[in-house]
Amino acid sequence: MGLDIGGSTTRGVLFRGGQAVRHSRAPSANIQNVSPEAAAAALREVFRGLAAEPSVPVLAGAGGVDTPADAARLEALIRSVSGVSSEVPVTAVHDTRLILAAGGHTTGIAVIAGTGSVAWGIDCTGCERRAGGWGYLLGDEGSGYWLGRETVRAVLRANQREPDAAPDPFTRAVLLHTGVSSAVDLIAAFHDRPERSFWASLSRTVVEYAAGGDDTALDLTHRAADELHALVMMVAEHLDGPLPVVLGGGLARTPVGDRLKELLAESDVSDVTVLDQEPVLGAPVLAQAVWG
Amino acid sequence: MGLDIGGSTTRGVLFRGGQAVRHSRAPSANIQNVSPEAAAAALREVFRGLAAEPSVPVLAGAGGVDTPADAARLEALIRSVSGVSSEVPVTAVHDTRLILAAGGHTTGIAVIAGTGSVAWGIDCTGCERRAGGWGYLLGDEGSGYWLGRETVRAVLRANQREPDAAPDPFTRAVLLHTGVSSAVDLIAAFHDRPERSFWASLSRTVVEYAAGGDDTALDLTHRAADELHALVMMVAEHLDGPLPVVLGGGLARTPVGDRLKELLAESDVSDVTVLDQEPVLGAPVLAQAVWG
Secondary structure, rough: EEEEOOOEEEEEEEEEOOEEEEEEEEEOOOOOOOHHHHHHHHHHHHEEEEOOOOOOOOEEEOOOOHHHHHHHHHHHHHHHOOOOOOOOOEEEEOOOHHHHHHOOOEEEEEEEEOEEEEEEEOOOOEEEEEEEEOOOOOOHHHHHHHHHHHHHHHHHHHHHHHHOOOOHHHHHHHHHHHHHOOHHHHHHHHHHHHHHHHHHHHHHHHHHHHHHHHHHHHHHHHHHHHEEEHHHHHHHHOHHHOOOOEEEOOOOOOHHHHHHHHHEEEOOOOEEEOOOOOOOHHHHHHHHHOOO | OOOEEEEEEEEEEEEOEEEEEEEEEEEEEOOOOOOHHHHHHHHHHHHHOOOOOOOOOOEEEEEEEEEEEEHHHHHHHHHHOOOOOOOEEEEEEEHHHHHHOOOOOOOOOEEEEOEEEEEEOOOEEEEEEEEEOOOOOOOOOOOOOHHHHHHHHHHHHHHOOOOOOOHHHHHHHHHHHHHHOOHHHHHHHHHHHHOOHHHHHHHHHHHHHHHOOOOOHHHHHHHHHHHHHHHHHHOOOOOOOOOEEEEEEEOOHHHHHHHHHHHHHOOOOOOOOOOOOHHHHHHHHHHHHHOO
């Protein structure tokens, strides 16, 4: 069984001979986002949907599995609700590992540009490195939330420079998306609405205007790509290369991902896969790497 | 009457002939930090302590008074609990105005480097400018919270570069202050503890180590001063100068404030006052400027 425990959804797939034979889906079981009770309920729902034998091992990828203790806690939770036999392996890993595997690789660098961001890599010596993934308050550079926040900051900065200027089309689109009438109102709105996904959704407006050639939006998408590129290179410099790169997350197939591919090409990283399938489908490849 | 409505304390002073004759203090009445009920209760407590006649006008400085609507809301709240006669003025202004006045000026630039940060100025033509003050999620560059967060980021960055290196004395002090055992645990700790004041208090460790010559701590304090300097210059460039600068907030009398004074001197701003009295004592000077 493969599980992908995301911030909004938990996806489960039952594999037989490497082929997906049953799919299941439930709300988030990520204990960084929901209570342990809600996480357990979501996992129960996924396992009910998959209806697997107790002898089927479980490989789960989840955001926030940063330390062996995080992994052990999630593994214990999965064991307690899954009905998996005690001698059968249950392994929890950071979700970047699923991304890399879904891209068809067992060594390489996975970068996620979703609501959050992170880069992780593993080389053929088994050496691993991670960069970013510090969460929305400390980093997540180049992520959807980061891009939304930087957009708000860009609008505020322009307003600070010229408080009496009429808003340009991009600024009007940002104000419309966020439901406020003036730039200065964004300060209160941003602090009053704590949902990260709302501000991450502002990145849709940015990539739309970037695609249309708006200078501010283009600058923002380029800065996001620069940040993601820096994460990838930070991982790459510590690993035995050259390594393939797999790019996942909601921003992968946008001007941010396009720009990141350009930057990687300039850094002589040309083997770049933009993920076009669900990360959970990487579970068989990953299982091979993890369990042999 | 003068009020200084801060994020943790509300200070009230009754003046007679420009002299403070009675002091009063209560918890925060800042509606950005506490409920309207708690704010009303705190204001009632301050007014009870001052026991002023209904004919005494009220001048209140508060963080978060960003728009005329913010001012009107706070003025209405004060009126509703103070017992001030309806024909007597009640005026709410951004708390930077109190800082400037407490520094003895009616024109000039006030910069606050406390838990948050902001610069505001007014010139002799009555033109006003503000820079920063976007709150902890969007900016507050150079503030105590910002400095705490950048410290956490610096520790994480060093750990990302050399995951297996033993922590240096400054890193050990940061881990001790925050009660975690390793750098990577800071990620969860930072997101789990939402109180800004806790992370702002980490700036005390930074200024202590900066004073002791620690390179990382010095770099952090210099970066904070750079950010505050940028806020001041952003205000200055739009106003008729030269203008005096008044520096307030918990970081004013630390290596951050010292460095900021150096940077301002390099920018030919030499009339800098580091506030050594409570901002609320600026109320008589400010009253003269506001009410004539």
